[in-house]
Amino acid sequence: MHTRTITAPTAKALDIPHVVMAEPTDPFGAIAHCSGVVATEYTYRKDEEVYGEGEPSEYLYQIIRGAVRTYKLLSDGRRQIGAFHLPGDVFGLDPSSEHRLTAEAIVDTIVRLVPRRSLEKAAASNVQVARNLWTMTACDLRHAEDHMLLLGRKTAMERVATFLLEMDRRLAKTGMMALPMCRRDIGDYLGLTLETVSRALSQLNDQGILMFSSAREIALRNRQRLTAMEA
Amino acid sequence: MHTRTITAPTAKALDIPHVVMAEPTDPFGAIAHCSGVVATEYTYRKDEEVYGEGEPSEYLYQIIRGAVRTYKLLSDGRRQIGAFHLPGDVFGLDPSSEHRLTAEAIVDTIVRLVPRRSLEKAAASNVQVARNLWTMTACDLRHAEDHMLLLGRKTAMERVATFLLEMDRRLAKTGMMALPMCRRDIGDYLGLTLETVSRALSQLNDQGILMFSSAREIALRNRQRLTAMEA
DNA sequence: CGGCATGTTGAGTCAATTCAACAGCAGTGG
DNA sequence: CCACTGCTGTTGAATTGACTCAACATGCCG
Numbered sequence: 477m478h479t480r481t482i483t484a485p486t487a488k489a490l491d492i493p494h495v496v497m498a499e500p501t502d503p504f505g506a507i508a509h510c511s512g513v514v515a516t517e518y519t520y521r522k523d524e525e526v527y528g529e530g531e532p533s534e535y536l537y538q539i540i541r542g543a544v545r546t547y548k549l550l551s552d553g554r555r556q557i558g559a560f561h562l563p564g565d566v567f568g569l570d571p572s573s574e575h576r577l578t579a580e581a582i583v584d585t586i587v588r589l590v591p592r593r594s595l596e597k598a599a600a601s602n603v604q605v606a607r608n609l610w611t612m613t614a615c616d617l618r619h620a621e622d623h624m625l626l627l628g629r630k631t632a633m634e635r636v637a638t639f640l641l642e643m644d645r646r647l648a649k650t651g652m653m654a655l656p657m658c659r660r661d662i663g664d665y666l667g668l669t670l671e672t673v674s675r676a677l678s679q680l681n682d683q684g685i686l687m688f689s690s691a692r693e694i695a696l697r698n699r700q701r702l703t704a705m706e707a
Numbered sequence: 708m709h710t711r712t713i714t715a716p717t718a719k720a721l722d723i724p725h726v727v728m729a730e731p732t733d734p735f736g737a738i739a740h741c742s743g744v745v746a747t748e749y750t751y752r753k754d755e756e757v758y759g760e761g762e763p764s765e766y767l768y769q770i771i772r773g774a775v776r777t778y779k780l781l782s783d784g785r786r787q788i789g790a791f792h793l794p795g796d797v798f799g800l801d802p803s804s805e806h807r808l809t810a811e812a813i814v815d816t817i818v819r820l821v822p823r824r825s826l827e828k829a830a831a832s833n834v835q836v837a838r839n840l841w842t843m844t845a846c847d848l849r850h851a852e853d854h855m856l857l858l859g860r861k862t863a864m865e866r867v868a869t870f871l872l873e874m875d876r877r878l879a880k881t882g883m884m885a886l887p888m889c890r891r892d893i894g895d896y897l898g899l900t901l902e903t904v905s906r907a908l909s910q911l912n913d914q915g916i917l918m919f920s921s922a923r924e925i926a927l928r929n930r931q932r933l934t935a936m937e938a
Numbered sequence: 939c940g941g942c943a944t945g946t947t948g949a950g951t952c953a954a955t956t957c958a959a960c961a962g963c964a965g966t967g968g
Numbered sequence: 969c970c971a972c973t974g975c976t977g978t979t980g981a982a983t984t985g986a987c988t989c990a991a992c993a994t995g996c997c998g
Contacts, residue, residue: 548855558855576849599838606837607837613844613848618803620848620852621807622779624787627855628898
């Protein structure tokens with residue numbers, strides 16, 4: 477596994493090219509540049525676990541390339557994926573000392589990571605760092621709140637429409653999105669079975685609302701109609 | 708509407724009696740005692756709106772007596788309640804400037820409130836305050852993550868069992884819980900219809916797992932079996 | 939080229955919903 | 969005091985959206 481260590485002064489050179497941050501500012505970048513904060517690069521293979529639910533929270537991660545799913549399991553194996561993390565996204569931030577979800581690479585993934593210990597230290601003296609940590613957690617919370625509405629009250633088609641628009645916004649570069657995750661992952665994210673996801677996508681294809689290049693390469697042909705289906 | 712203003716020095720006298728905080732520490736209390744932070748009391752009537760989705764976030768609230776629901780609506784009226792807030796709980800904390808859910812009193816409710824403006828000011832100079840704000844948001848996030856698992860993957864009976872154990876933990880004082888919310892609220896919290904909630908409760912009653920004093924006064928008779936049903 | 943992962947589609951089933959009727963209770967006013 | 973009214977909760981019957989189970993198609997990797 478390839479590992480590289482970057483000290484604060486050189487970290488700026490690592491800024492991810494061609495990625496528009498979801499946030500107007502880049503809280504992770506702001507933190508990573510603090511004196512005393514050391515960022516490291518690390519690579520995970522497809523399906524490799526980054527951390528497990530209940531494990532001590534030792535690092536904060538930012539995805540450079542690839543994708544990560546974070547999820548919870550029930551004892552009988554039923555799984556709920558809480559979020560997909562894509563290039564530029566930060567994950568693994570847990571004010572409590574233990575992770576509350578498991579994180580796994582969906583595809584081969586490169587992350588930048590910062591020890592929690594140095595974050596705590598930076599936050600203790602630098603109010604702006606503390607504020608950024610809060611902002612990042614709040615961002616996760618907003619997503620979770622929206623997702624509860626989806627899981628509790630939307631129909632299968634509405635869920636898939638919402639998913640497509642979310643992914644389109646987050647990873648479509650050229651009008652085409654290359655989904656890193658399989659149908660089962662999408663189902664476990666949307667609270668559906670993989671078959672139901674597949675049927676909904678086929679139906680949207682039949683209606684001309686989207687077009688497949690391959691099963692995971694999708695272009696939206698009518699965002700307006702899709703937005704109307706989102707409920 | 709009765710309003711009372713408390714300055715920091717006297718705020719300690721207002722500590723809510725006979726309420727065990729969900730957290731080992733009391734972040735709200737810690738913040739409310741900061742110099743420059745002024746807490747006010749306010750009363751909302753049953754079904755009165757505390758704030759609406761999209762409104763500017765001006766206050767942080769702590770419930771003294773009563774109960775509040777926070778929810779999101781779809782355009783056709785479908786509702787997802789994200790959380791119930793009970794005495795001692797803090798709600799309305801939003802790092803962004805706008806509320807992302809609507810808050811309504813479930814019954815006549817007394818809250819203590821602190822202006823957001825003074826929080827920002829306190830957090831800018833006091834790292835401990837900043838840390839407490841982060842901790843409170845993280846607490847909301849944890850609940851949301853657990854609730855996504857419930858909404859996406861649990862059966863109706865498992866949802867109701869989880870709900871009963873949550874409420875038992877949070878408001879049972881004498882082995883009896885007095886639910887402030889109606890069946891429709893419970894359904895909208897659990898992603899079910901009110902009829903399904905009612906049927907599940909009746910079934911638990913028939914099985915001797917709980918006992919009704921009235922429709923909203925419930926005593927758990929077998930927490931172990933209920934925990935086993937939680938999945 | 940074969941073998942396994944992944945994805946699609948069909949048929950039948952079922953858990954939860956919808957629609958409907960009724961019961962219980964609280965508050966109101968004669 | 970009791971009928972009246974509205975609201976909340978329960979229960980039954982029929983429906984349905986999503987699931988389960990199954991077969992087959994596709995595509996990728998060695």
